[in-house]
Amino acid sequence: MFGETNTYAHIVAARPNFIKAAPLIEELSNKGYNNIIIHTNQHYDYKMSKIFFQELDIPEPNYHLGIKSGTHAQQTGNSLIEIEKVLLKKQPKALIVYGDVNSTLAGALAAVKLHIPIFHIESGCRSFDKKMPEEINRILIDNISDLLFCTEQSACDNLINEGFNKNKIKLVGNTAIDTLYKVNLNKTINKDYYLCTLHRPFNVDNKDILHKILSKLNKLDKKITIPAHPRLKNNLNHTYNNIEFIEPLGYLDFINYLKCSKGAISDSGGIQCEASFLNVPLLTLRPTTEHLVTLERGNTLVNIDKDFIFQKTQHTDTPFIWDGNTSKRIVNIIESYDTQNS
Numbered sequence: 001m002f003g004e005t006n007t008y009a010h011i012v013a014a015r016p017n018f019i020k021a022a023p024l025i026e027e028l029s030n031k032g033y034n035n036i037i038i039h040t041n042q043h044y045d046y047k048m049s050k051i052f053f054q055e056l057d058i059p060e061p062n063y064h065l066g067i068k069s070g071t072h073a074q075q076t077g078n079s080l081i082e083i084e085k086v087l088l089k090k091q092p093k094a095l096i097v098y099g100d101v102n103s104t105l106a107g108a109l110a111a112v113k114l115h116i117p118i119f120h121i122e123s124g125c126r127s128f129d130k131k132m133p134e135e136i137n138r139i140l141i142d143n144i145s146d147l148l149f150c151t152e153q154s155a156c157d158n159l160i161n162e163g164f165n166k167n168k169i170k171l172v173g174n175t176a177i178d179t180l181y182k183v184n185l186n187k188t189i190n191k192d193y194y195l196c197t198l199h200r201p202f203n204v205d206n207k208d209i210l211h212k213i214l215s216k217l218n219k220l221d222k223k224i225t226i227p228a229h230p231r232l233k234n235n236l237n238h239t240y241n242n243i244e245f246i247e248p249l250g251y252l253d254f255i256n257y258l259k260c261s262k263g264a265i266s267d268s269g270g271i272q273c274e275a276s277f278l279n280v281p282l283l284t285l286r287p288t289t290e291h292l293v294t295l296e297r298g299n300t301l302v303n304i305d306k307d308f309i310f311q312k313t314q315h316t317d318t319p320f321i322w323d324g325n326t327s328k329r330i331v332n333i334i335e336s337y338d339t340q341n342s
């Protein structure tokens with residue numbers, strides 16, 4: 001029988017998950033709940049994983065599942081098998097899953113068949129591009145989740161348009177922004193540069209396309225710093241005199257680099273939110289975004305054939321309820337859900 005403990009299980013797997021999970025795990029723990037942290041190890045390099053646990057004070061995972069890299073089926077299927085074993089053994093009250101990576105889907109699938117309630121953090125995001133694996137993951141996860149926590153109104157609207165029960169949809173804000181509120185951003189970097197990250201398969205997996213993008217960046221009016229995601233590094237076969245490639249950065253250094261840059265170029269989901277929150281102009285090298293709110297705040301969608309022109313942004317307000325209290329709101333909602341469903 002599930003749900004008899006005061007324990008919440010969390011699936012974490014990849015860099016953005018750690019950043020979104022940290023404040024919620026802390027808030028649950030402050031309120032006296034137990035957390036079981038299940039790390040599938042989809043990301044496993046020190047700079048892609050452990051450094052975030054150290055910098056953000058996330059407790060050491062209770063389980064490392066050792067899934068690592070592979071095809072979508074391998075990552076999802078192997079995670080599903082291993083997560084099910086842990087859930088059967090630990091019988092948590094609910095499973096909390098973050099974002100849209102393959103391990104998030106595996107966690108939700110394992111839980112739903114065991115009748116464990118699923119709470120989806122960053123629900124309702126849609127790029128409307130089913131060629132993105134994340135889009136498939138998000139749609140499936142939302143359809144089997146019991147509480148759908150959204151970062152912005154457009155995500156709630158997507159869920160309403162798809163016919164979800166309104167009582168499940170909760171506009172709470174962004175836990176990754178809670179994490180941002182907690183960090184000290186007083187350091188300065190006295191360089192004149194743009195920051196860039198790229199990891200989407202459609203930008204980096206084809207060496208010719210990647211070379212075309214990097215050649216264009218190489219001609220911009222400032223030096224470019226690229227903390228290179230392993231997926232980008234694996235496909236790099238040229239050098240560029242205006243681009244400095246460095247190892248992936250830990251969260252604290254990365255946010256500092258972002259804040260001190262004159263602008264950023266990226267295909268990341270999370271960096272769109274962080275850049276718009278920090279008033280850093282961003283060029284997003286993607287045809288669509290699942291964070292519409294950022295388009296009013298310095299984020300511009302570009303492609304390789306467009307001019308790369310940064311939008312000026314100097315907002316004094318923050319996007320609605322990106323106020324550092326999202327995790328508190330989530331825990332309050334979870335508590336009243338538990339009371340109603342016990």
Ligand code: UD1
Pocket residue numbers: 014015016042043044045048069070100101102103133134199229230231234269
């Ligand atoms: C994954 C997520 C993506 C998310 C991104 C965050 C899926 C389908 N993709 O993409 O949604 O935006 O994480 O960064 O879940 N590698 C290493 N060391 C690591 C991790 C990966 O060398 O620690 C290399 C491996 O060669 C691997 C490749 O990077 O094959 C891609 O890793 P993978 O986790 O499959 O996908 P990401 O591109 O990181």
Ligand code: UDP
Pocket residue numbers: 015016019176197199227228229247248249250251252254255267268269270271274
């Ligand atoms: N990030 C980081 N170091 C880096 C690049 C990114 O700490 O070198 C952080 C960034 O602040 C953001 C998250 O990683 O919170 C985004 O991860 P990524 O772009 O890999 O994934 P996505 O958000 O696209 O799923």
